[in-house]
Amino acid sequence: MFQDKNARIIKTESWGNYFLLRLAAAEIAQKSKPGQFLMIRVSPGLNPLLRRPLSIHDCSGSEVEIFFQVTGKGTELLSQKKPGDHLDVLGPCGGGFSLLPEFKDKEIFCVGGGRGLAPLYFLARELQTAGARPVVFYGGQTLSDLPLKKRLDEAGWETNFSTDDGSFGFHGLVTQLAEKELMKRKPSFLFGCGPEAMMTRLAEICQQAVLPAEFSLESIMGCGLGACWGCSRKIKKNGEIKYLRICQDGPVFPAEEIIWSGD
């Protein structure tokens, strides 16, 4: 865990409401694993006050990337940053996705809805490096919600796209597309990230298909360090239901431990 008060922005890219920032933050980059996140101070001022949690979208050498959607004041401020600006970044926070040796040569589904794809890109890359066969699913409402399409097309693994309105790829929800493929292809594992409703449905599908899965959860966060217990959520651990910290005990949890908010 490092606080880099002066992580320099090396590159920015944007597509409508979606933004990608690449940061020079050597200590953080060297320790980062897929599924971990950064706590970023969006302005040196006091309003908004809290850091914002953002997944590590990619990482190599001494650089990390974030990919985010503007959803409020904090991400708005972040979206205005330019190359050369500096950010106060804390990380890597939390635990990552499970990268198991037995994934080698197996098909591993990575299913992301909208900005939920953020942590899955880094994950898919690491899976591929480790000899597994990532199959990425990327869904959005319409084509413009799939800004990472080009990047994924170039990545060298299989990516399947879906849009709710059929403007690109599979016409329907990404959960429907994933379910269809899952029945056909019997992957060994599924990783998911996206809106709560999407992940809830995906967890059901996995349970029915007896497919082990992990999901990355969100919560508003105070510290990102496990110190404030502000991010807690009910989790089933060893049969017991307890409030666990998304930031420290997660953000990635095995499907069977998660109590979905619709439940």
Added chain:
Amino acid sequence: MFQDKNARIIKTESWGNYFLLRLAAAEIAQKSKPGQFLMIRVSPGLNPLLRRPLSIHDCSGSEVEIFFQVTGKGTELLSQKKPGDHLDVLGPCGGGFSLLPEFKDKEIFCVGGGRGLAPLYFLARELQTAGARPVVFYGGQTLSDLPLKKRLDEAGWETNFSTDDGSFGFHGLVTQLAEKELMKRKPSFLFGCGPEAMMTRLAEICQQAVLPAEFSLESIMGCGLGACWGCSRKIKKNGEIKYLRICQDGPVFPAEEIIWSGD
């Protein structure tokens, strides 16, 4: 009085800690007189909260200028603005300097210390237009505190410079320079703006020389509209000492009405 929520910044100039901004704000510009000021919102956020009062440094057609020194968070934020940015500006606020018909052909001293020169440039220009003979005095600690030197040199009226360290112009305080010249030249009126101590001394000098004078005072301001009474200061009006509003009853007051804080 107008609130222009979208006054576009046309030009910025800077010298170290000093900044000049030119704004397109037609309604405000058309009503502005020397000595009046603008209330400027330095950020769309809530911290810092209050607008900042800044004198109208110059005005022509549909444009107004401000000239300021960075002294805290608000002026710092303002100094980061770029041409093309927009500002929320309220003005013109307050009353102006007295521009009397009898000033015609007379020598009128305009004495400014540091950022206090801000309102005097506009004033000198208007005095000259009205056929008076402005004589400007511009003092600072050192040469770099006289960023408007070039502009004043080109203005076509007489300007006298002073620096505390002698790095340019008269070696000493601008009050000493003004006193010296005042004894010699017997001007008809004096306008002053600058730090409280400087104006206090200048007022003494004017009193001794029986020279009528006006000074522009400062105070932290809430509304700039005369509505909050937050800017009040003791003023002697018709023999009675009362709290008057700097923003509405001033900011320019005749020397004999001012109760200096050192008194």
Added chain:
Amino acid sequence: MVDLSVDLGFLKLKNPVMAASGTFGYGLEFQPLYNLNLLGGLVVKGLYFKPREGNPPPRLAESPCGLINSIGLQGIGVEAFCREILPWLADLTTAVIANVCGEEEGEYARVAEYLSRHPGLAALELNISCPNVREGGKCPAQDPEATYRTVKRVRQASSLPLITKLSPNVTDITAVALAAQEAGSQAVSLVNTFLALAIDLESRKPKLGNVLGGLSGPAIKPLAMRMVFEVARKVKIPVIGLGGIFNYQDALEFMVAGASAVQVGTANFVNPQACPEIIKGIEDWAESQGIKRLSEIVGSLKF
């Protein structure tokens, strides 16, 4: 078309947005900026019987997302107000409310009585909660009994509808609200400012000439909202909510928490167009939500 009107029982407002006392001068000051008849109401600066000098400067200090003031109710007194200002205000079609102050109970009554004899006022707001006039910031609204006595006394001195303005500097604001209701107040408004201290480190002096001041602005919004919520659940009379309202969402949140109407204070300084913009924003929001009568949302918090 959304019906924005608010019926307080004793007073019907064309919309729920009023300018708060002390932040809107005597009304005239904002006249150059917009048509005051757009407002639901307008509360003038606090009035004592006699003209009043107010506190020594500096009278304002900024704090994070807040403003601390110690004006100390400088003002022209009730006679000059009725002579010079009220006739002009009386011509407005918006509800004009006077903010009534006093050094002791008798003065409150005298001010109220004097004002009642002049046409043009829709109601009186009893300011028993200013932290800037007594030693150490004390005020009658910090004590249910003093509140009861003062309200009762004013109630007897005037036939104008009475709104009692409450102080947030208390352990239990509902007890004070109930005392005001008991004594015959037709509404309560809350909150006045929070007693505060700001220090200039360099000089080691208080930033305000009066040492203590009252905190207002966005910083206090969640505290004011909590108090509005508590009071609205306890009293039968309407609650007027204020404290850090800067945009239409803030105003609507106060209404959802239980306020029948709202007042906008410090925002008038930061954005002089705040009141009309909030009114417009409320209207657009209600329309987008398919709300026919805005008053439906009062106290609609789901918890």
Added chain:
Amino acid sequence: MVDLSVDLGFLKLKNPVMAASGTFGYGLEFQPLYNLNLLGGLVVKGLYFKPREGNPPPRLAESPCGLINSIGLQGIGVEAFCREILPWLADLTTAVIANVCGEEEGEYARVAEYLSRHPGLAALELNISCPNVREGGKCPAQDPEATYRTVKRVRQASSLPLITKLSPNVTDITAVALAAQEAGSQAVSLVNTFLALAIDLESRKPKLGNVLGGLSGPAIKPLAMRMVFEVARKVKIPVIGLGGIFNYQDALEFMVAGASAVQVGTANFVNPQACPEIIKGIEDWAESQGIKRLSEIVGSLKF
């Protein structure tokens, strides 16, 4: 070299800056970021006798320059703390203080008694001021008598020095501080959070699962500072000041207002290095001012 040490009588701190309870976990969480021995002190998360689940999420909401929390003191309980955490904390050279909670007076005493039997603690901080555990945000620190009783009871149950943590949600915080002093508390710390409500307009639901929460952060700084000023002038025991301290200037202002030491809370989230940076800033400032012993500035406000 400036002498930064602070002598509270019952406890000598190497410098006046402590991490505030509930914002610093059990201390371990910040271990990766800096050497905890830099701190003047460290107050751990509130401890009940038994483990405690805390309040339903969401537990955090932002407000202008502030944070509203309703954690509800989720924690591992005093036994697990003494077994798993305290031995590790006991090795630190900084003052470790436990934050003592209870559902009723008896539990406070039991927690204090249990803690006293384990080595490693420099003092107990009695948390009678959490707004997040009882219906409507009530707490013992809102009543001088309940404060007196609770402090007295704990005083008898433990020989460790006692700091009583006060609530700002009161009419007169000096009365509560005096009651704590009377009952044998060796110091008071203030303030805990301000009871607050935040609403999500879209859903018309409270932003927090527990409806109400406690406001902390820069928004409350001028209110906390006023209370520290008031209390320091009334009590004889040392005052520990907190509420919105984010930088060294804030910390020094609290000391000038009367605080012998300070705590840093919410700032630890926004800038995890806040505490060591504040300590360094204080030292540099004192040096630049030619101050030899920092404690000289305590209560030095000129007014």
